[in-house]
Amino acid sequence: MRHTLLLLILFFSGLDVEVLNPPPKSKHTFIVIAHRGDHVIYPENSLEAYREAIKNEADYIEIDLRTTKDSQLVSMHDSKVDRMANAKGALSSFTLAELKQLKLKAKDSTRTYRIPTFAEILKLAKGKINIYLDFKDADPAAAYKMICQYHMEKQVLVYINSEAQLTGWRKAGPEMPLMLSLPDSVKTVAGMQQFTQKYHPDLLDGDYSQYTRNMLLHAALTGYPVWPDIQSATEDANWDKAIDKGLKGLQTDHPAMLVKYLKGKGLR
Template sequence: MLFYIKTLLVFTAACVISFDTIAQPNAVPKPRHSFVVIAHRGAHVSYPENTLEAYQQAINIGADYVEIDLRTTKDSVLVSMHDGSVNRMTSGQGQIKDMVLTDLKQLMIKSNGSQVKGVYRIPTFEEILKLCKNRIYIYIDFKDASVAQTMKVLKQYEMENQVIVYINSLAQLQEWKRIAPNMPLMLSLPKSAVNAAGFKAFVQQYVPSLLDGEWMDYNEEILNAASQQGIPVWPDIQSKDEDQQWPKAISKGFKGLQTDQPEALIKFLQAKGLR
């Protein structure tokens, strides 16, 4: 999940950007723990990714956020699936945008290596909100959906203050800021932000509330600049050997990580007295 805004950030060494002139980021949901654990597509070690069961397991183990992937069906229903097609994860074939909900609900989600076998279905956004309300925050990876419709459903369930939204394009960013100006939006660190000056230019132009991206892309200078501006940095660390990377990532000063192994990461943090 990498978002690189295709606009050149121009600055010179003589240009000094003060944080005093930069718009302030929107407030994020109040953290429940000192170190934030984001369950990538739910706790999918145990259950198939992006299922209600995987989200429920993320709640059970005490994760702070569950990450979902928001898409829209042909009949304009919001659902969660990472891929644009159902091919990899289900018994069917086709694009979500070309299928109606009743057809999607007939599909069986594959276990694909998850520990608990069973019958799993594609969840709707409303089902996810009902499950998660006041139990776990939601990290919305905004894949292919309507901002207005998303906000309508969030307001219906009174959950506007229990989510953050990951942005995948400049058009999405502009639409979210127009329709929901108070929503905390997460961006990935662009390649232009290699030092404090580049970071300040990026923040001044796009005003992210949180930052994501690959954890190895962040250096001390960038992390200090983010801290100065009050922008949380919760990067991705998902990989087959991510547990070997946790100590180094934590030593950098991150206060949150998005992980494929939320239960193991929580136990690791607890053992280190960090949670």
């Protein structure tokens, strides 16, 4: 009753509803985002991890985009290859040909895994799964050109890491849905409203724990999908809390487990 009353108050107060670029369509009402692919079995940000996420019915694969020495777009989370591959150094100091010779570290030593290009990921995902593009270090115009080349404009949202990226993407692809994280300090409706009025994102991220039910009601009323991070080794202990708050999407390290859990709750 308390939340219904708040909704009515907001509605009759004349609160402006934002006109936003909508996120890619999904057949599910609760969105599951596979963080760096389904990397419980396969190396993160590998084509195999992305295929596993598709098989396990995730709605999005989260990929990290970076640029090689010869201006090619590839997916790796870290700015250096040290943690994930059999080499050392900044990813940007390698050409694409050099990166393609590297092997990704994996639990399964009998198979060889490679660093994927953005083009390979787009081809893999087309018509199968949406892409959550964590825009680490690349040129928005170059990335958008490739998205258009593969006719994937309706299957990609872009996670923004800086004001420069926000400006670049609004110029390069003005109809692309852009996601921003709420600062950790924002934990109220007023704080969230100040943030969205300043930056005008199309979707909101952050940590699931910082959102209250009232914040989520306000976000829904003003047109902001909220799909925050919950990923951790023990995240399943917090899934009930996230759903009880009213969240309709989560970025997870365990997409197969989360999908199974949601099916058990009748939310999938």
